[in-house]
Amino acid sequence: MEPDDEIYANGEADSSNSRSRPIISSEQLDIEAYAGLYTGRTKITRLLFIADQCGQNNNTAMQMEALRMAYEEIKKGENTQLFRDVVQKIDGRLGDNYGMDSAWCEMVDRRADQRKEKLENELNAYRTNLIKESIRMGYNDFGDYYYAHGSLADAFKSYVRTRDYCTTSKHVIHMCMSAILVSIEMGQFTHVTSYINKAEQTADALDPNTVSKLRCAAGLANLDAKKYKLAARKFLEVGPELGNSYNEVIAPQDVATYGGLCALASFDRMELKNKVIDSINFRNFLELVPEVRELIHDFYSSHYASCLDYLGNLKANLMLDIHLHDHVQTLYDQIRNKALIQYTHPFVSVDLHMMANAFKTTVASLEKELEALITDNQIQARIDSHNKILYARHADQRNATFQRVLQTGSEFDRDVRAMLLRANLIKLEYKASRKP
Numbered sequence: 001m002e003p004d005d006e007i008y009a010n011g012e013a014d015s016s017n018s019r020s021r022p023i024i025s026s027e028q029l030d031i032e033a034y035a036g037l038y039t040g041r042t043k044i045t046r047l048l049f050i051a052d053q054c055g056q057n058n059n060t061a062m063q064m065e066a067l068r069m070a071y072e073e074i075k076k077g078e079n080t081q082l083f084r085d086v087v088q089k090i091d092g093r094l095g096d097n098y099g100m101d102s103a104w105c106e107m108v109d110r111r112a113d114q115r116k117e118k119l120e121n122e123l124n125a126y127r128t129n130l131i132k133e134s135i136r137m138g139y140n141d142f143g144d145y146y147y148a149h150g151s152l153a154d155a156f157k158s159y160v161r162t163r164d165y166c167t168t169s170k171h172v173i174h175m176c177m178s179a180i181l182v183s184i185e186m187g188q189f190t191h192v193t194s195y196i197n198k199a200e201q202t203a204d205a206l207d208p209n210t211v212s213k214l215r216c217a218a219g220l221a222n223l224d225a226k227k228y229k230l231a232a233r234k235f236l237e238v239g240p241e242l243g244n245s246y247n248e249v250i251a252p253q254d255v256a257t258y259g260g261l262c263a264l265a266s267f268d269r270m271e272l273k274n275k276v277i278d279s280i281n282f283r284n285f286l287e288l289v290p291e292v293r294e295l296i297h298d299f300y301s302s303h304y305a306s307c308l309d310y311l312g313n314l315k316a317n318l319m320l321d322i323h324l325h326d327h328v329q330t331l332y333d334q335i336r337n338k339a340l341i342q343y344t345h346p347f348v349s350v351d352l353h354m355m356a357n358a359f360k361t362t363v364a365s366l367e368k369e370l371e372a373l374i375t376d377n378q379i380q381a382r383i384d385s386h387n388k389i390l391y392a393r394h395a396d397q398r399n400a401t402f403q404r405v406l407q408t409g410s411e412f413d414r415d416v417r418a419m420l421l422r423a424n425l426i427k428l429e430y431k432a433s434r435k436p
Contacts, residue, residue, distance in 0.1 A: 029317045031065050035073075037251035041147070041185055042322075044073050044082065049322045051089065064094060071098050078112060079150040080105045112149055119145060136165035143178060156182045156191070169205030172198070177210070180217050184249055189221040196221070212242040216250050220323055223258060228331065229266035235259025236275055236282050256285035258324060260292045264299055265334035269342070272300055304339045305360055311335065340369060341379055344390060352388040363388055 031050065035043055047070040054063035067090050074083045087100045123138035143158035159178040166172045176199035183191035196214050199206070206214075215234045222231035238255050263276050276282055277300060286293035295310035311332060319325050336359075343358065344350055356366045370390060373379040380393040 029062070029320055031062065031069065035069055037253060038247050040248040041079075042248055044070050045185070046322050047073070048086070048089075049325075050320045053320050053325070064090075068094055068098060075101075075104065078108050078148045080108050080112075082150050112145075115145060132165045132167060136162045136167075136171060139165070140174075140178070143182075147182060152182050152186050156186070156188075169202040172202050173205050173210060177213065180214075181249060184217065184220060187224075189224045192217055192221045208239055208241045209245055212239045213246045213249075216242065216246055216255065219255075219258060220250070223262065223323060223327060226327065226330070228262040228327075228334070232259055232262035232266055233275075236263065236279065238285070240281060240284055252285055253288045254321075254323075256282075256289045257292050257318070257321075260286060260289070260296055261324075261331050261335070264296055265331045265338070269300065272296070299335070299339065302342065304343060305358055307339065308336065308359065337369075337373060337378065340373060344370075344379055344381060344392065348392050350390040350392075352383075352390060355390070 029050070031047070034050075035047055038046060047066045051063045051066035051070065054060070054066065067086060071083075071086050071090065071094075074086060083105065084100075087098075090098050092099060119138065119141055123135070123142065126134035126138050139158050139161045143155045143162070146152070146155035146158060156179060159175055159182065162171070162175045166175060176195040179195045180192050180199075183189070183195065196218050199210075199214055215238045219231045219234035219238070222228075222234060235255050236259050238259075242252060242255070244252065259282065260276065263272060267275065276296060283293075286296070291310050291314060295307045295314075298304070298307035298310065315328060315332070318328050340359070343355060352363050352366055352370075356363045359366065361369075367383060367385065367388075370379065370381070370383060374381055374383070381390050382393065383390055
């Protein structure tokens with residue numbers, strides 16, 4: 001299997017028509033368009049995640065739609081255990097056409113046993129003959145086999161075993177990319193980081209497309225570790241050559257959404273301007289998700305109400321994202337706190353009634369938010385609760401400058417006196433030495 005063919009596991013559908021659609025919007029998620037952005041196992045796991053989330057939220061219509069699509073996608077592949085799990089989740093609610101297909105399971109399992117026996121015989125023969133390249137391919141084929149059948153831990157072990165039989169840098173890259181793919185599926189992001197580092201050590205074999213894939217994987221690893229600033233930087237470094245080439249892991253729309261929100265939560269204004277808004281490269285990704293683009297521009301332009309409206313409208317759909325859902329609330333809180341800080345920064349005093357209107361909240365709720373930021377030393381201010389005014393504790397620049405001038409003058413006077421004292425001592429010593 002060539003690197004560009006990267007482990008085909010559960011079938012693909014022609015999704016060229018749906019890839020141009022936005023991945024998220026303020027409307028209810030278009031599951032078909034969303035699923036069309038991905039291929040392979042991640043397409044199925046994302047659909048099942050959506051089904052689970054919708055089940056918890058009692059959104060039965062979306063849950064059934066996701067399960068129906070997952071059922072159809074699984075039947076294009078060879079993972080019978082996953083098929084049985086989906087049938088159990090459907091529980092007859094989609095009719096006879098989406099029930100248990102025992103004949104299909106038996107046929108797939110029988111073929112799988114035959115395939116495994118053949119692979120074992122071939123690998124044993126290669127190991128007997130000590131043909132390095134054949135042994136590498138044998139373990140790689142085993143990795144593909146296990147991955148297709150959902151045995152991710154065995155797939156990972158098989159791919160890693162090819163390391164001892166790699167004879168070129170391209171072989172090492174292929175091994176690393178396969179290990180990264182399986183590790184992301186397993187949620188083992190320490191392995192992801194480890195194999196990214198291994199791949200980057202063979203820089204001579206890295207083409208721009210592979211570099212972009214590694215940056216996507218690194219972004220996901222940092223996102224999982226809640227290192228949002230590092231995650232943003234990695235996603236912002238993804239090149240346009242990525243296109244739809246990494247759909248078994250991530251879509252270009254994800255790069256825009258993950259990178260944009262992480263940057264908004266962790267970058268200062270200068271970084272946001274230089275690395276996000278003025279970045280021609282990242283602008284191309286943001287065009288795929290117009291609402292993320294607009295909320296970033298609104299935030300930078302201090303149109304906080306509009307920015308927060310966008311975020312509020314997008315939240316339900318972002319909670320259906322398999323990688324982002326655990327971080328949505330934290331990112332939203334950080335973005336809102338930054339907005340509050342930036343709003344108060346230019347002013348000596350702020351009317352809390354006007355500020356509450358700007359942030360579409362009550363004065364009481366706003367007071368609590370500001371109190372928390374003041375306590376955390378993120379805002380230098382005090383609140384007049386009676387008059388509902390925030391007074392900033394800005395340093396008196398004029399007085400500070402005057403004090404610095406006085407201090408500099410005192411230091412200069414001290415240094416001059418010390419120099420004169422040393423000069424006089426040297427003069428006295430010279431006179432003393434001249435006496436007979």
